[in-house]
Amino acid sequence: xxxxxxxxxxxxxxxxxxxxxxxxxxxxxxxxxxxxxxxxxxxxxxxxxxxxxxxxxxxxxxxxxxxxxxxxxxxxxxxxxxxxxxxxxxxxxxxxxxxxxxxxxxxxxxxxxxxxxxxxxxxxxxxxxxxxxxxxxxxxxxxxxxxxxxxxxxxxxxxxxxxxxxxxxxxxxxxxxxxxxxxxxxxxxxxxxxxxxxxxxxxxxxxxxxxxxxxxxxxxxxxxxxxxxxxxxxxxxxxxxxxxxxxxxxxxxxxxxxxxxxxxxxxxxxxxxxxxxxxxxxxxxxxxxxxxxxxxxxxxxxxx
Amino acid sequence: xxxxxxxxxxxxxxxxxxxxxxxxxxxxxxxxxxxxxxxxxxxxxxxxxxxxxxxxxxxxxxxxxxxxxxxxxxxxxxxxxxxxxxxxxxxxxxxxxxxxxxxxxxxxxxxxxxxxxxxxxxxxxxxxxxxxxxxxxxxxxxxxxxxxxxxxxxxxxxxxxxxxxxxxxxxxxxxxxxxxxxxxxxxxxxxxxxxxxxxxxxxxxxxxxxxxxxxxxxxxxxxxxxxxxxxxxxxxxxxxxxxxxxxxxxxxxxxxxxxxxxxxxxxxxxxxxxxxxxxxxxxxxxxxxxxxxxxxxxxxxxxxxxxxxxxxxx
Numbered sequence: 001x002x003x004x005x006x007x008x009x010x011x012x013x014x015x016x017x018x019x020x021x022x023x024x025x026x027x028x029x030x031x032x033x034x035x036x037x038x039x040x041x042x043x044x045x046x047x048x049x050x051x052x053x054x055x056x057x058x059x060x061x062x063x064x065x066x067x068x069x070x071x072x073x074x075x076x077x078x079x080x081x082x083x084x085x086x087x088x089x090x091x092x093x094x095x096x097x098x099x100x101x102x103x104x105x106x107x108x109x110x111x112x113x114x115x116x117x118x119x120x121x122x123x124x125x126x127x128x129x130x131x132x133x134x135x136x137x138x139x140x141x142x143x144x145x146x147x148x149x150x151x152x153x154x155x156x157x158x159x160x161x162x163x164x165x166x167x168x169x170x171x172x173x174x175x176x177x178x179x180x181x182x183x184x185x186x187x188x189x190x191x192x193x194x195x196x197x198x199x200x201x202x203x204x205x206x207x208x209x210x211x212x213x214x215x216x217x218x219x220x221x222x223x224x225x226x227x228x229x230x231x232x233x234x235x236x237x238x239x240x241x242x243x244x245x246x247x248x249x250x251x252x253x254x255x256x257x258x259x260x261x262x263x264x265x266x267x268x269x270x271x272x273x274x275x276x277x278x279x280x281x282x283x284x285x286x287x288x289x290x291x292x293x294x295x296x297x298x299x300x301x302x303x304x
Numbered sequence: 305x306x307x308x309x310x311x312x313x314x315x316x317x318x319x320x321x322x323x324x325x326x327x328x329x330x331x332x333x334x335x336x337x338x339x340x341x342x343x344x345x346x347x348x349x350x351x352x353x354x355x356x357x358x359x360x361x362x363x364x365x366x367x368x369x370x371x372x373x374x375x376x377x378x379x380x381x382x383x384x385x386x387x388x389x390x391x392x393x394x395x396x397x398x399x400x401x402x403x404x405x406x407x408x409x410x411x412x413x414x415x416x417x418x419x420x421x422x423x424x425x426x427x428x429x430x431x432x433x434x435x436x437x438x439x440x441x442x443x444x445x446x447x448x449x450x451x452x453x454x455x456x457x458x459x460x461x462x463x464x465x466x467x468x469x470x471x472x473x474x475x476x477x478x479x480x481x482x483x484x485x486x487x488x489x490x491x492x493x494x495x496x497x498x499x500x501x502x503x504x505x506x507x508x509x510x511x512x513x514x515x516x517x518x519x520x521x522x523x524x525x526x527x528x529x530x531x532x533x534x535x536x537x538x539x540x541x542x543x544x545x546x547x548x549x550x551x552x553x554x555x556x557x558x559x560x561x562x563x564x565x566x567x568x569x570x571x572x573x574x575x576x577x578x579x580x581x582x583x584x585x586x587x588x589x590x591x592x593x594x595x596x597x598x599x600x601x602x603x604x605x606x607x608x609x610x611x612x613x614x615x616x617x618x
Contacts, residue, residue, distance in 0.1 A: 033441070132315075136322035139594040141556035144574070148590050151578040152333040224445065231447050232560050236575060251450060258453055259461050269450035277445035284441075 027289035034285025040278035048096040055089035059245050069261045079263035081253065087263060091271055094245040098275075101161055101239075101246065102226035106219060108165025113172025114215060118207070120173065121180025131177070134170040142167045142225075143232055150238040157246075160239045164229050168222050175218050179211040213290040220283030224276045231272050247272050309606070316602045320595065321373075327591040328372045331583050332365075342385035342581040351388075358383055359584065376591065382584040386577075391588040394573060399592070401471065402569030405492070406558045408485055410547070412493025413500055413554075420497070421504025422536070428509065436501060443498025448557050452491040452564040459487060469566040488565040492557050496550065503546045504539070511539040541608065548604035552597050 028034055052059075062083035070080040078087035120130040137145070149163040183189055189206050197205075227247075233239035234248025235255075242249070247268040254264030331338060339355045340347065356362060359382055360371050375381065381391040424436040460468035466487055472480030511517065512535055520530045562571030570589050577585035 132318055133322065135319045136326060139319060139323050139552065139597050140326075140590060141552045141559065141593055141597070143556035144559060144590055144593060147559075147574060147578060148330055148586055149333070151581075151586050152330050152583065153335070228447055232449060235447075235449055236560070236563060236578075238578065251447075251453075258457055262457060265450070265453055265457075269447060269454070272447050272450065273442075273445055276447075277441060280441060280445050 024286075024289045028285050031285040031288060033281045034289075037278040037281030037285065040274055041282060044095060044099060044275055044278065047092055048099045051092040051095055055086075055092045057086040057089040059085070059090055059093045060243050061085060061089075069257070071261075072263055078267045079261065081261070081264050082257060087250075087267060090245045090250055091247070091267055094247050094250055094268070095271070097157070097240055097244050097246040098227055098230060098248070098272075101157055101164070101230045102223050104161040105164035105226045105230070106168065106222050108161060109168035109172055109222060110215070110219065112165070113169040114176045114211075116169075117173040117176025117178075118180055118211075121177040121184065122207075127177070130173065134173050137167070137170045140167075143229060146229060146233060147236070147238060150233065155238045155241055157240050157244065160230060160233055163233075164226050167229070168226065171222070172215065172218060175214050176211055179214050180207055183207050183210045213286075217283050217287045217290065220279050220286060224279035224283065227272060227276050227279070308609070312602070312605060316598060320598055323594045323598065324373055324376055324591060325369065327587050327594070328369055330587055330590070334583060338581075338583050339385055342583065344581070355383070355385060355388070359385075381588045381591065384577075384582050384585050386580045386582045386585075391584050394585060395570065395588050395592050398568060398570045398573045401567060402555075402558060402562070402571065405485065405488055405562065405567055405569060406554055408489035409492030409496060409558060409561075410554060412489050413496030414547075416493060416497030417500035417504050421501045422508050422531075422539075424501070425505045425508035425512065426531070433505075436505070440498040440501040443494050443501075446495070448491055448495050449560045449564045451494065452488065452561055455487050455491055456564075469564075471566070471568050484565075484567075488561045488567055491561050491564075492554065495557055496554055499550060499553070500543070500547065504543055507539040507542050508535060511535045514538070545604055545608055548601045551600050555593050555597065 060083075062081075062085045064082075064084045067076075067080045067084035067086075069082055070076055072079045076086050076088060078091060080086055081090070116130055116134075120127045145167050146160075146163040149166065150159055153159045153162075183206055186206075192201075192206065230239055230246065231248035231251065234246050235251045237252055240246035240249045250268040251265060254261070254268070257264050334341065339352055339359070339361065343352060343355075360368050363371070372382075379392050381395070383390055384394060420436045420439070424430075424433040427433055456468045459466045467484055468487075469484075471484050474481040516534055516538075517530060520534045521527075525533075558569070559571030559574060561567070562569045563575050566572065570593065574586060574589045576582075577589070
């Protein structure tokens with residue numbers, strides 16, 4: 001119930017955003033594993049963007065007669081597969097596909113989860129039903145639910161993105177709701193509300209800036225898991241389908257040749273490992289940098 | 305206390321119901337006629353009609369849902385579209401192998417996480433702590449199925465110490481069973497252990513910082529006693545809860561690892577069912593594992609409130 005507040009505009013809240021951002025940034029950079037992660041991610045983005053253009057061979061350029069199953073050599077640093085295709089090129093080109101699938105999946109998860117979490121956190125009446133529903137989704141092992149969705153809808157990249165998106169949506173909802181709840185109780189928010197601030201305004205000025213941190217951390221961690229999940233789904237044949245290569249798909253194709261052509265399995269696996277590790281390290285680094293207590297500890301350590 | 309238990313049980317029942325409804329609706333997502341798709345080239349009008357009848361697919365949706373829920377309570381989860389066998393029977397056949405693998409994997413995980421987590425908390429900041437952190441970071445970043453393949457390559461292929469895949473019943477040969485269990489269990493254990501290590505470490509660190517630890521030390525108790533009697537007992541309670549929550553991830557890992565190692569459990573059943581478009585079986589596995597997760601967590605919750613007298617029943 002708001003009275004006429006014309007002429008009584010609420011003073012804008014102090015905007016520490018810039019110095020907070022800088023503090024977080026420098027705390028992040030101080031974390032060496034996180035920097036390593038960022039470096040790997042930069043390489044990954046580069047590979048995804050220009051990899052296909054730079055790859056020495058095409059993704060499906062096979063030569064069964066002459067180049068089948070060759071071990072690593074200067075010509076083919078990662079060897080060739082059973083169709084004579086250069087594994088290095090395939091791994092490089094697959095980077096884009098794997099990253100794309102992971103990215104879209106997480107965007108879907110964010111796009112549904114965050115609004116749901118905001119609504120659940122803000123409006124008590126919807127809180128319980130929404131969270132019960134999230135509990136239900138949490139009960140299913142993630143991979144299994146994704147497999148079931150792909151089983152009924154059919155395999156393929158698009159369905160994979162949707163499946164992973166649905167499976168990871170609950171955690172974003174939960175994190176967002178948690179943040180909203182903790183912000184709601186702050187004195188300055190209750191004060192603003194008692195002055196007649198509308199929900200939307202509260203959302204924009206107070207809730208969103210506080211919620212962004214945890215969401216960012218979770219995004220990095222979810223990207224890590226999305227890459228792992230896509231790899232697993234493609235490995236069992238349900239994810240990315242030929243002719244598109246993805247790291248998981250490469251592992252699927254290497255299944256029959258594990259002992260005879262180990263390079264078909266080792267290199268895509270290492271690529272996945274490094275990428276996931278990078279996302280995890282960056283996510284952890286962000287989490288530490290964003291936690292004000294950790295941040296002061298890091299800054300104190302640097303000053304001494 | 306009783307009101308708390310009642311509320312908790314009602315909550316669990318609601319979630320259980322929701323899980324069953326979600327599982328039911330999976331079948332509705334199939335683009336087309338599930339039975340026809342499942343039968344494929346082996347289509348035969350009599351079997352088709354019989355399967356449709358048995359699965360109640362011609363009845364209105366609410367009736368189907370009701371039938372499904374009532375059937376689930378009675379233990380009837382429909383029949384396989386491929387073999388016509390009752391789904392429940394198939395599930396029960398495969399369940400022991402999966403449970404054995406999950407338990408073994410969890411055991412390995414705890415054997416890794418508990419010592420590693422405790423030591424790295426007690427020696428916080430040391431090289432051991434650093435190494436443990438690196439290990440756990442790698443452990444959660446590695447694709448479990450890939451690690452399984454690497455293990456097979458190393459231990460079965462190059463070294464020849466262990467069999468690469470398959471299963472031997474413990475009733476036939478305990479050593480055979482164990483030798484086939486080792487690699488898949490370790491594969492699962494490494495990932496689970498890595499996740500748990502971080503929790504154990506955090507939990508022990510928090511315990512170490514508590515007042516009761518300070519009191520115990522100031523009483524002059526030797527450090528080992530401080531650890532055993534005060535720190536660890538308190539630190540392990542949240543670990544129990546987390547382990548329960550990790551069950552879903554654990555089961556997910558078991559499924560994929562079963563695929564890699566040809567372990568005849570529910571995971572393998574799911575994959576065969578997916579290949580054969582055997583939707584009722586897929587639904588059955590999904591429902592069973594979700595229900596298992598809910599039950600275990602309910603038990604853990606109740607045990608937790610019983611173990612820790614500080615929990616208030618609000």
